[in-house]
Structure formats: structure tokens, C-alpha cells
Amino acid sequence: MKITIKLQELLQQPENAILPISNLLSQKLAFLDCTGVIAITPEQLTLLFTSIPQNWDIQEIAEIFDFSTITQSFNHQLQEWIDQRLGGINPQIPVNSSLSSLTNSQFLDIFNFRNEVIGDYRRYIESFLKIRDEKVKAFVDNELEKGQLWTDPLVQLNPKYRPGASVTTLVQQRILHPDCTRYFSQDGKPFTFHYHQKQAFETAQRQEPYVVTTGTGSGKSLTYVVPIIDDLLHHPEIKGVRAILVYPMNALINSQEEELRKFLKQISPQQVVMNPGEWQHFEVIGLDQRGDAIAISGLNWEATGGTIDRDAYYFTDSSQKGQFTITATIGRFSVSAHVSVPPVLRRLEIIPPQIQLEPEENKTFTVIGFDQQDSQIALEKVDWKSSKGGSISRHGLFQGGYSQREVTVTASVGNIRKLAYVTLLPILRRLHISPPAVHLKPNENQTFTVIGFDQFGDEIDPGGIFWEASGGDIDQNGNFIVDFNAKGQFLVTATSRLTPKLTKNSRTLLFNVGISSKILSYFLRFLAQVQDDFITDSNTDEVSSTVAETEIDNFELELQAWITKTLIKLASRLLGFISSLCLNQATANLSASAEITVVPVLRQLEIYPAKAQIRPYESINFIVKGLDQHYYEIDVNHVN
Structure with a gap:
């Protein structure tokens, strides 16, 4: 559902109120009502189009602008702006014919106004002129074009008085x-x-x-x-x-009478700012010809908005907003006060109001404020909070965790709050192989199955699984066959093809540590090479040096250099090991293993002695030894 926003009211808001609306427009969640907008500044257009994709054509722009409310001048400005963004020419935006005649009527162009008056007067004059002679008619028309019947406009500066x-x-x-x-x-x-x-x-x-x-x-x-x-x-x-007081005209007398009334009566307060639902008591002071206060009764009170009783108690409505006038009248005298009711925040809307996210997936929430007349209002500071199971920044950037299924996001401005609801989707977080351990003989087979569990411990589809094993062969359906000569402890491993082993934050940390360690390892290798070159150059220089250096000094220097070089190389190898370990863990996928024990089996018998010579009736004791698949001795039972 799209939110309708009045562009004229939006342009009166500060920059931090326009940018969230641009984000809504880019998601086609808002619709701009352009009523009353003649033109806007390039800076305002830039702010409005900040989040809107650069490649949007006129059809997509039409989904966020209400063209039935657009004026001809704003249509032309918007068309040029879109052409500039696309670098080409787009079809003209259709404008409602009833609105296409709108001009900058909100601003008085005194020269256009003068031309309109002269034009009306000329048409009035020409309505009486029925000249048949072409030469006379041409002469009269030429004189009218010269402005014979009206003077040129007078332009003068209004001086600033001392x-x-x-x-x-x-x-x-x-x-x-x-x-x-x-x-x-x-x-x-x-x-x-x-x-x-x-x-x-x-x-x-x-x-x-x-x-x-x-x-x-x-x-x-x-x-x-x-x-x-x-x-x-x-x-x-x-x-x-x-x-x-003597005046030449009655109109001037009436005008001056109104001017005098400003100073001969007072209302208190003359101006007041009130919030919706508040009240204010007004008082009128009458002044006589000497300027002294006199009692006044029978005042008639009127208000252009809200309500005022006969005792001068004025009450604003709950949805009231704008400028209003309070008038007290008695006879032909009246006095007025002005009431200003500013926009007051009444409710908030969070976009989106509810959403489903995976753990550690980022989502920016946007909040819009509405005043007592349900018009958009600028928000100074929004306080964002998230319930257990998620976190949110002061700019509304949310990230869910793994501990909760439902998380509530709260936006607060003063005592006005609004909630949004986040459902954290189950994702694969653990694999279990069945059976977890098995004893087999060579050439025997075993089928393994894998079960997936989400972050809440519930069973979930494990998705694509890659099988690998030692001590035998395993296909991608989990069917394992022991090698003919295998014996001992082996592993069958099931690895998810898509799901990482660690969380996003852990992977990011390990990746940064791994890259940093690799860079330091390369740097230490370079430093060790430089030191080797330095030692070689030093040994070359010693051949031509004086005999003053003793062999003991040379030995100490060489030993110190060797120790330093060895420590640098050890540190480089250690950092290389840490780098490989961190990068492997950062890129590893989720996996689980099952243990396979291949038991020894009898493969060969040996009789001792292998040959023997005996005499008649003489006896000999033969010994039988069994050998397994690795030719290790094995117990033999039931020898026949």
C-alpha cells in the first residue's frame, strides 16, 4: 500500500525529512501529490531523486508522481530533469488539461498584470469600434498598438527613509x-x-x-x-x-478610521501559540477619548477555527492546525487577535511494518511522522530500540541474531511510539550424521544419512550435501564401501554446499585477522631477506677492514644477526600459519563427521614349522598363526 505525500508540504521540511521519502519513492512505497507546486529548486530535485535509480524511465517515474495534479511549468522542469538523468529524450509527461493552464498565479507579476488590464481595456474599446474603411482601421489599430490610449508603466524605487x-x-x-x-x-x-x-x-x-x-x-x-x-x-x-481630521475622500476617511482603531483598543493576548486541545482566555480593554480604560460588555466573540464562548474562553480542536483569528465586536468597533496552532506529532509509521529476515541480514527501517491533520511532519530525532534477539543503530539499520524467533523494533519520538515486527527465519546451523559411529569389515558397505537442525534446534532440510570419506569410497548419496585393505579409524564427513560454518560476524573477524596476518607475514619475509643481504654486504666489507676488529666481536655480531633473522622467520611462519587457519575457517562450510572403525580380519595362515622330517611313530606339534589385512598377527580360533 502506497502512502500519499503532498509535495508542497514535503518541500517545506528540512533535508533529513526529505531523504527518507526519497528512499520510500525508490521502493515505490510512496506517491507524490504535486498540487500547488509550480516549480522547485535543483537542490530540492537532487534531494528528492537521491535514492531513485538512475536508469528509471518515464513509466517508472509515473508510478511515484500523481500526474493528474502536476502543473505545466513543473511538468516541463521535471521532463528536463529526467532527460538529463537518462542522457536522452523521453516522451512528455501527460498533464491534466484542467491543470495545464496553471501558471505562477501564486506570485503577482505586476507587468503581466498591467498587460492583462490593458488587454481587457483594449478589447472593451474595440468593441465600440466598427470601422469599415481599411485605411482608417489600419491607422486606429496602429495607434492602439503604440499605446495611444494608455501610458507606459511607471517604475520607481521606494526609498529607505532616514x-x-x-x-x-x-x-x-x-x-x-x-x-x-x-x-x-x-x-x-x-x-x-x-x-x-x-x-x-x-x-x-x-x-x-x-x-x-x-x-x-x-x-x-x-x-x-x-x-x-x-x-x-x-x-x-x-x-x-x-x-x-479632514480628508478629501470618504474612502480615505474609512481607511484612516481603521488605522486609528489600532491604537484606541486592545486585546490581550494579541498573538498566541497554542497546541491542539488547549484553551486560552482573551480580554478586551476599551479606551475612551482620554485614553483611559473603560468597562465593556456585550462583546460578540467569533473565531475562524476552534470554539470560543461568550466568556472569551477559546478552545482549539484536537485536529486543528494553522493560523486563526479571534474577533471581538461591539457595535461598529472590533478588535482581533491571532492564534497559531503549529503541527504537533500525533502518530508514527514504520516502513516496513513487518518483515521476515534471516539472522545477520541487514534491513534499514524508515519512520514517518504525521501531525493532527494526518500530514507528514519533520522528525528531529528518532530513538530506535530492538528487543532481545536483534540490534538496531540510531539510523534504523537492523540486524537479527540467532536466539529469538520474533523481534520487535520500536521507534520513539518523545512519548509517541510505533512498533514494527521482525520474524527471523530458520536457517541451517547444525548437521547430524546417522549412524554417528560404526564398526565395519573390509569390503562391507554402510549407508549414512544426514539431518539438519536450525538455530532453534528444530529439524530443517539440510539442502545440498557433499560427502567425503577416508578408508573407503562414498558416493553423493551417502553409500560408503570400505577398502579391501583398510584397517583402523576413519571418518565420513558431510559438508553443506551453501551454509557457512560460522556466523557472519565471526567470518568477518577471522577474514580480517587472516588477511592482516598474511600481510605481516610477507612483510617479515621481506625484512628477513633485507637482513640477509645486509649481513652478506657486511661480511664482504670485513675482508677489507682493518685488523683491529677481533674475532670475538665478529662472532657476537654474527650470532646476534643470526638470532634476529631466525626470530623474524619464525614469526613470519607463525603468522602464515595463523593466516591460513583463519582464512580456512572463514571460508569453511558447515559440516559433520561420523567415525568408522574397520576391524582386522583374517587374510592369511602360516604354519610353523613349514617343513619337518619325522620318524615313524614320532610326533610333532604344529603352530598356526593368522595374519590380517596389514599382515599383523591375529588370533585364530577353531583351526581344523
């Missing part, structure tokens, strides 16, 4: 009332005004008239709103109308 001072600084300089900090702060951070706004506040404090001329979006409204509120705070005793 910074002035923060509310806190202006309060410290006694330009603004201390309570202005309450009204001109956002998320607990005081506003920082532009320099021209600061100049307006200083001029207003001096009770001087002023005119502010500056660009759009430079905060002209605050140049009079802040002084008005500052004056209300400084003179709460004055009643009646305190300020008159």
Missing part, C-alpha cells in the same frame, strides 16, 4: 507621554519612527504648525495621529472634541 528614534527614546526625551509606549508597540517591541516623523512630533510639542510632504508609504498618518494621542494623554481633563 531613521529617527524609537518611542522609548522619545519618551525619555520628554517629547511623548510615557503611556504612548502602550499604544505604539507591536509584539512588545516599541515602534521606531522615521526622521521626518520625529521632526513632526517635535514641532507639535512646540505647538507650532507644520506641513509634511513625503512619499507614499512613509507614515504620514502617524505624523498627526501620534501627537493627537500624546495630547489626549497629557490633558485627560479636557472634555469634548479634541481633534478634527
Whole structure:
């Protein structure tokens, strides 16, 4: 069963969350929903295709992408990426016709937008023009193409205005009332005004008239709103109308009224982060014309998600996620707060959920997290554990042992856990030959059978067996015939053709020791050869040396060199023996042996004496000796 994953949500995850999904895609266990994806970066494509085989063609790619949700632009990008990987040209990916018209509508291209408006306006104008004269029509069309009825787009830079001072600084300089900090702060951070706004506040404090001329979006409204509120705070005793605002249009009046409301009412908290199932109490503070708090009753509370009662207690749903707005309304006044409910891990899925493995076989498990809306969520750290009978790394690489039939793999993130189940398959671990020991005579035969046992001691098919024996011949069906002249102790051995004698870890250890010992053995042989050459050169030099060196000194040096060379050679041979032993054991297959005892049998009689001369009525005692197949004396009974 494939897991459907939304590509748009996946691309918002970190790299360590995308790589496991690539592994699932390579196993065709996941299916990508491309809804809303216009294009992705080459780095994201590289991460997505990390585990996907290089030789996958378009048909195999179609098994992991939902092409009914793909846009034309992403189709083109994906096609080029596949062509680059294959080094050739593939057939175009089919795109749902209803989605093929999608463009980058998620982003506002102001020039395209201007062209669309002009195009609509031109079609509106042309609908009134019914010109029959071809020359006049050509002239009008040419003028329309030149843009006679509309101007070219105006492109200008929005300047960065010179910074002035923060509310806190202006309060410290006694330009603004201390309570202005309450009204001109956002998320607990005081506003920082532009320099021209600061100049307006200083001029207003001096009770001087002023005119502010500056660009759009430079905060002209605050140049009079802040002084008005500052004056209300400084003179709460004055009643009646305190300020008159004159605007040229009703639309601008409504806009400025909304701007003023931001500073004349408050809701607490203004922003809050909540988890699903939690609650939060909101409070609204009303301010009068002097800026003093007044009691408010009859508020109407609304929430775009979750539920809120008339006492302003807000409760998030168990599956709630995203950004939500809490609105308190009384009359024509309203105030809003924003609630953010982040994704919360609710469950885990391990892939594969159950599997059958042989002991010491490796398998990498992958875990995926899902939030309260069953969407994939990035996992920071996964704690992997295995029950007795297996081991697992912190990256999810599992290896089973030989002691248990069933092993449980656990993935944990915080208090969220998920189990996967591993069944360890029985494999051949021991051979038993029947009969295990037998006494035979030369030329007698015996049929041997072999039984296999798994790691749990249960009988199992031994598979292909190779038979070999000493003291006679044995065929590959286990039929053994003793040699005519055989005598003594012999062995019949049954060896598995496929099953190694030792476990994988033991074989790896012995192989490494064997190779290391062989390399050291070769090195010591080379060192011994170098020393032999050095001693030969030294003896040659001694012929031309001075007679000052005594024979005793020469003898001691030669003895020391001989001892060193002998020890090196012994060490080299010992390492060679260890290497051969380890490599033989590392490559040996599972085997079992049965003992055969070939008993001695009478093959020849000898009479002593062999010739004799006797007189009549004289008697002689003859002795008979028996010889076995190896001409050793053997007891003889019942001689006639």
C-alpha cells in the first residue's frame, strides 16, 4: 500500500525529512501529490531523486508522481530533469488539461498584470469600434498598438527613509507621554519612527504648525495621529472634541478610521501559540477619548477555527492546525487577535511494518511522522530500540541474531511510539550424521544419512550435501564401501554446499585477522631477506677492514644477526600459519563427521614349522598363526 505525500508540504521540511521519502519513492512505497507546486529548486530535485535509480524511465517515474495534479511549468522542469538523468529524450509527461493552464498565479507579476488590464481595456474599446474603411482601421489599430490610449508603466524605487528614534527614546526625551509606549508597540517591541516623523512630533510639542510632504508609504498618518494621542494623554481633563481630521475622500476617511482603531483598543493576548486541545482566555480593554480604560460588555466573540464562548474562553480542536483569528465586536468597533496552532506529532509509521529476515541480514527501517491533520511532519530525532534477539543503530539499520524467533523494533519520538515486527527465519546451523559411529569389515558397505537442525534446534532440510570419506569410497548419496585393505579409524564427513560454518560476524573477524596476518607475514619475509643481504654486504666489507676488529666481536655480531633473522622467520611462519587457519575457517562450510572403525580380519595362515622330517611313530606339534589385512598377527580360533 502506497502512502500519499503532498509535495508542497514535503518541500517545506528540512533535508533529513526529505531523504527518507526519497528512499520510500525508490521502493515505490510512496506517491507524490504535486498540487500547488509550480516549480522547485535543483537542490530540492537532487534531494528528492537521491535514492531513485538512475536508469528509471518515464513509466517508472509515473508510478511515484500523481500526474493528474502536476502543473505545466513543473511538468516541463521535471521532463528536463529526467532527460538529463537518462542522457536522452523521453516522451512528455501527460498533464491534466484542467491543470495545464496553471501558471505562477501564486506570485503577482505586476507587468503581466498591467498587460492583462490593458488587454481587457483594449478589447472593451474595440468593441465600440466598427470601422469599415481599411485605411482608417489600419491607422486606429496602429495607434492602439503604440499605446495611444494608455501610458507606459511607471517604475520607481521606494526609498529607505532616514531613521529617527524609537518611542522609548522619545519618551525619555520628554517629547511623548510615557503611556504612548502602550499604544505604539507591536509584539512588545516599541515602534521606531522615521526622521521626518520625529521632526513632526517635535514641532507639535512646540505647538507650532507644520506641513509634511513625503512619499507614499512613509507614515504620514502617524505624523498627526501620534501627537493627537500624546495630547489626549497629557490633558485627560479636557472634555469634548479634541481633534478634527479632514480628508478629501470618504474612502480615505474609512481607511484612516481603521488605522486609528489600532491604537484606541486592545486585546490581550494579541498573538498566541497554542497546541491542539488547549484553551486560552482573551480580554478586551476599551479606551475612551482620554485614553483611559473603560468597562465593556456585550462583546460578540467569533473565531475562524476552534470554539470560543461568550466568556472569551477559546478552545482549539484536537485536529486543528494553522493560523486563526479571534474577533471581538461591539457595535461598529472590533478588535482581533491571532492564534497559531503549529503541527504537533500525533502518530508514527514504520516502513516496513513487518518483515521476515534471516539472522545477520541487514534491513534499514524508515519512520514517518504525521501531525493532527494526518500530514507528514519533520522528525528531529528518532530513538530506535530492538528487543532481545536483534540490534538496531540510531539510523534504523537492523540486524537479527540467532536466539529469538520474533523481534520487535520500536521507534520513539518523545512519548509517541510505533512498533514494527521482525520474524527471523530458520536457517541451517547444525548437521547430524546417522549412524554417528560404526564398526565395519573390509569390503562391507554402510549407508549414512544426514539431518539438519536450525538455530532453534528444530529439524530443517539440510539442502545440498557433499560427502567425503577416508578408508573407503562414498558416493553423493551417502553409500560408503570400505577398502579391501583398510584397517583402523576413519571418518565420513558431510559438508553443506551453501551454509557457512560460522556466523557472519565471526567470518568477518577471522577474514580480517587472516588477511592482516598474511600481510605481516610477507612483510617479515621481506625484512628477513633485507637482513640477509645486509649481513652478506657486511661480511664482504670485513675482508677489507682493518685488523683491529677481533674475532670475538665478529662472532657476537654474527650470532646476534643470526638470532634476529631466525626470530623474524619464525614469526613470519607463525603468522602464515595463523593466516591460513583463519582464512580456512572463514571460508569453511558447515559440516559433520561420523567415525568408522574397520576391524582386522583374517587374510592369511602360516604354519610353523613349514617343513619337518619325522620318524615313524614320532610326533610333532604344529603352530598356526593368522595374519590380517596389514599382515599383523591375529588370533585364530577353531583351526581344523
